[in-house]
Amino acid sequence: MTLLQARGLVRSYGPTPALRGVTLELAEAEILAVTGPSGCGKSTLLHCLAGILRPDAGEVLYGGQRLDARSEADRSRLRRTEFGVLFQFGQLVAELTAAENVALPLLLAGKGRREARTAALNWLERLDVADVADVRPGAMSGGQQQRCAAARALVTEPRVLFADEPTGALDALAGERLLGQLTRVAREQHTSVVLVTHEPAVAAYADREIVLRDGTVDVTGLGADISAGTAGGRR
Ligand SMILES: Nc1ncnc2c1ncn2[C@@H]1O[C@H](COP(=O)(O)OP(=O)(O)OP(=O)(O)O)[C@@H](O)[C@H]1O
Numbered sequence: 567m568t569l570l571q572a573r574g575l576v577r578s579y580g581p582t583p584a585l586r587g588v589t590l591e592l593a594e595a596e597i598l599a600v601t602g603p604s605g606c607g608k609s610t611l612l613h614c615l616a617g618i619l620r621p622d623a624g625e626v627l628y629g630g631q632r633l634d635a636r637s638e639a640d641r642s643r644l645r646r647t648e649f650g651v652l653f654q655f656g657q658l659v660a661e662l663t664a665a666e667n668v669a670l671p672l673l674l675a676g677k678g679r680r681e682a683r684t685a686a687l688n689w690l691e692r693l694d695v696a697d698v699a700d701v702r703p704g705a706m707s708g709g710q711q712q713r714c715a716a717a718r719a720l721v722t723e724p725r726v727l728f729a730d731e732p733t734g735a736l737d738a739l740a741g742e743r744l745l746g747q748l749t750r751v752a753r754e755q756h757t758s759v760v761l762v763t764h765e766p767a768v769a770a771y772a773d774r775e776i777v778l779r780d781g782t783v784d785v786t787g788l789g790a791d792i793s794a795g796t797a798g799g800r801r
Contacts, residue, residue, distance in 0.1 A: 586780065660704060709743060
């Protein structure tokens with residue numbers, strides 16, 4: 567079943583066009599990779615889908631309802647309750663330990679301290695970083711920080727996870743480890759994922775891939791079909 571839909575999204579920054587009519591669908595529990603060269607509009611698309619940016623034209627539907635037309639307060643509430651967001655870096659609060667960072671979204675949602683800490687420890691365990699639960703970000707490796715950030719994005723059990731170049735600051739091995747764990751956990755939770763990346767290899771972790779070029783969808787299909795040049799049209 568379709569969970570998230572974009573229809574004819576157009577977005578510019580002043581005179582610079584970033585999206586020039588993007589249409590796509592994300593199914594429940596689907597992992598969708600959005601790839602393409604630098605500057606093709608991947609981040610802008612992710613921000614529009616997550617309700618962070620409003621498109622100039624076109625619409626975003628979440629569960630069949632217009633998302634882009636809702637108020638900022640409404641979209642921000644939706645992001646706290648239904649969506650998780652994971653960026654390239656700089657998301658953990660430096661003064662807090664890993665467990666405190668992961669517990670934070672639950673505390674903000676009104677959960678009690680003990681319940682929030684238990685859930686945080688559980689998520690750190692699932693992402694294989696339980697050993698740094700009481701460590702602050704400054705004393706962790708980049709890979710550990712990103713896995714903690716992933717735990718924080720997932721602790722509220724979102725229906726959609728938006729990940730923008732989550733492995734961009736990691737070496738190949740740490741990147742693969744993060745993606746392996748992130749996609750495994752997302753599948754276990756039936757969480758849909760929009761995974762933006764400029765690295766074609768990352769798309770291998772996805773069910774489906776969309777390649778953007780100059781703000782439009784160039785090709786849609788399975789990663790393997792795209793590499794072989796046999797993909798085309800919408801699935
Ligand atoms: N805040 C901004 N102000 C002005 N132009 C912007 C801004 N953000 C993005 N752009 C422009 O919009 C276009 C699309 O940018 P976007 O960041 O969405 O692409 P991207 O595919 O995510 O790029 P990258 O892979 O390099 O992160 C580019 O031409 C970019 O220069």
